[in-house]
Amino acid sequence: MAALALGWMVVAVWRFRGSKRAASDGGTKRSRAWVLGLALSTFLVVDGALLVGSEGYLRDVLWNLDVPAKDPRTVRIEINAHQWSWEARYAGEDGRFNTPDDVVTWNDLRVPAGVPVWVQLVSTDVVHGFSLPNFRVKLDAIPGRVNQTWFRAAREGAWEVACYQHCGTSHYRMRGELRALSAEAYAAWLREAGRQAVQAYDVDDSAAHWGWEWKAP
Ligand SMILES: [Cu+2]
Known part of the structure; x- marks a missing residue:
């Protein structure tokens, strides 16, 4: 289209190179119809x-x-956005959320490369915006409802996790890192982190038990 327009301009300049005055004052009905069309x-x-x-x-x-x-390989992650960080919860080896072996991280998302990652997202204070710019993922984190999305890292690497909603004075600090690991490295990390989580589990720390039963899509 651009080439066509450029071509027409070149033709027009050449054809009317001798003219001193504009050929018309707004064109005929026919030429206006052409331009509009x-x-x-x-x-x-x-x-x-x-x-x-x-x-x-x-x-x-x-x-x-x-x-x-x-996909049976899918990794499920619950994310809790708050002023001013991303808390992520993995179900651990039992596959259930809100149990002692849940792995909880701060501003640190780890996923295996090549498999679907299913995210369910909430906020506990204001509206935040979960954003993985390199993955074209953007999702509102809203208090009182669970939003969901999914993505897949095509290869191993590290990318930014950002908040795209201005959410308070330290909004600019609300960023984390997404790391896509090999399947083996991811499994080893989850196993070790789950083992540590069981040891550190505190029944009475109710603020730490913010997870929820995984929601059907
Ligand atoms: Cu935010």
């Missing part, structure tokens, strides 16, 4: 393609929780 079809082609493409992406990928729900 071109503008309209450009809009429809460009924005229509964007609309159809993003609808498909939303339906098949971003909002398609069937992918993590059906």
Whole structure:
């Protein structure tokens, strides 16, 4: 389209190179219809393609929780956003949340590379925004409701976890790290962290037991 417009400009400059005055004062009905038609079809082609493409992406990928729900390797993480950090909870070896072997981390998300990671997200104070910029993941963390999303790290590496909602004076400090590990390294880390969690578990520390029963999609 840009090439077409540029081409037309070059032709126009060449064709009217001798003219001292504008050829017309707004054009004929026919030329106005042409301009309007071109503008309209450009809009429809460009924005229509964007609309159809993003609808498909939303339906098949971003909002398609069937992918993590059906994959037996899926890693489930509960995230609790608060001023000003990300607390993440893993179910541990028993596979159930809010039990003594839960692994809880601060600003430190670890996942195995190559498998779906299913996130359920809440906030305990104000609205925060869970963001993995490199993964095109953005999700509101809202007090009183559980939101969910999923992503998959294509390879091992480390990326930023950010808060995209201005959530108070120390909003800028609300960042963590997402690390995608090999399957073996992830399993070893979870096993060891779960063992330590069992040792450190305190029945009376009710503030530490913020986890919830995993919600169906
Ligand atoms: Cu925040």
